[in-house]
Amino acid sequence: MxxxxxxxxxxxxxxxxxxxxxxxxxxxxxxxxxxxxxxxxxxxxxxxxxxxxxxxxxxxxxxxxxxxxxxxxxxxxxxxxxxxxxxxxxxxxxxxxxxxxxxxxxxxxxxxxxxxxxxVAPGCGNLILGDLSRQWDRIDAFECLVGGLPVVRTWPYEYKAGFSPIDVIEEYTRPARYVKGGRTVTMPALSEPELIDFGGLGTLESFNTDGLRSLIRSFPEIPDMKEKTLRYPGHIEKMRILRETGFFRKSPIPVGDGQVVPLDLATALLFPLWQMEEGDEDFTVMRVAVEGEKGGQRMRRELNLLDRYDPATRTTSxxxxxxxxxxxxxxxxxxxxxxxxxxxxxxxxxxxxxxxxxxxxxxxxxxxxxxxx
CATH class of the missing domain: 3.40.50.720 (NAD(P)-binding Rossmann-like Domain)
Structure with a gap:
């Protein structure tokens, strides 16, 4: 190769x-x-x-x-x-x-x-779970919290897209699935917010996105699995307002004498604000926690990642x-x-x-x- x-x-x-x-x-x-x-x-x-x-x-x-x-x-x-x-x-x-x-x-x-x-997500969390499923006798719970954020918080969204912005909007509109008590639950994206503290960063808010993806099929025996996305507090409400108002809809609506696709308008307005410029610093935070049993002993494994922009190579986190x-x-x-x-x-x-x-x-x-x- x-x-x-x-x-x-x-x-x-x-x-x-x-x-x-x-x-x-x-x-x-x-x-x-x-x-x-x-x-x-x-x-x-x-x-x-x-x-x-x-x-x-x-x-x-x-x-x-x-x-x-x-x-x-x-x-x-x-x-x-x-x-x-x-x-x-x-x-x-x-x-x-x-x-x-x-x-x-x-x-x-x-x-x-x-x-x-x-x-990184999906990706690293899946790799970790796959590795532990090979080593442990049973896995009872999996949780992945992950987010990529700008270091400088700029009003109004306090967010910059570290990857394709249209994929970010997909995260906010695609129904989110998680597993609870052995049952797959489907919720709207951006639902069930929680405030979580991270050392060196402070408080971030988490919310449901469809990050489990293939894990639901790969590990039907695991009774509890969830993945949540992290943002600065307040971001969920802004995105829910835009979504529920209809700005993320893909079908055209009449405006004046013509037709406008709301998503096209939203992306034209949002993406310049979300665009990372050369030299903008960001970080990625991730916490993966897995619980289970091995040889009759209760097991818990937690892996944490805090990665930052590399100024030497000018590569975003x-x-x-x-x-x-x-x-x-x-x-x-x-x-x-x-x-x-x-x-x-x-x-x-x-x-x-x-x-x-x-x-x-x-x-x-x-x-x-x-x-x-």
Missing amino acids: THLVILGAGRVGGAMARDLAPDFDVTVADRSEPALARMREAGIAARAANLADPAQVKTAVAEADLAVGAVPGFMGFATAKAILEAGKPLVDISFFDEDCFELDALAKAKNLTAIVDCG MARTTGYTCTAAVRLLAAGGYARKGISPPERVGQEPGAWDFIREELAKRGVVFREG
Whole structure:
């Protein structure tokens, strides 16, 4: 495995390309010429491609040994399908809405390994749970709290998007599922807020988002599982007001003599305010807690992450934590540390002996450190 094609040259895709370029032959594909120019300035091969077109995706990955997906979520499923149809293995972070296992038969028919949802969240929490499920006799509870936030809190939203802003809005509109008492519960996103204190940061608010995803299917025996997103206090109410007013609707409404899609208007107004500018500092906070039993003894494991913007490389924390988890998985595949065919969410990778240790060590080399709670 020498030639990698990264689909998407955005903030996270670019960070992954720079991380992998010293060890692999890397090409980045995107339709944004400014983004491609930044890659070329870093000495990385870049090619123009409309990644919304499956035919162009297949052309882009034609000479690749492995493809890395870093497109916005709404494009992710079609892009992953095109990659697999082209006969290429895949590591993906696009966080698409569709059921990833719909691609399992295709991947197996092509004898391909495809790791999906391989970022910080979903991603690292899944890996940790998969690793512990292999070691413990039983797991009773899993909780993942995670958020990426700007260091400087700027009114009115006190938020900047560390990844595709349209994917942030998807988090606020997609129904959220969690497991309680062995039953899957579906709630609106942004529901059940809680205030939680974090050392060195203060108080953040948590709320339901659909972060469990494949874990519900992978671990039907675990009676309690939840994932919640973290923001500065007050953010939930602002987003609920926008959502319930209708600003996130995708169907057009009459305005004057024409038609307007509310989501288009909302994104045109919100995204400039949420845009991270060069040099804007951010942090990622994550707490994963797992409870269960091993050898008749009660077990509890807590891992905490607090990662910050890297001024030396001018890389955002969200790009570091998401991108470097993905590049660690790429290196795991390249080293022969994982070879299961078909669709693999991160928890399946974590069940491979040594896989989480490998990824955790790769993250630590880059300053992304999980500490025991």
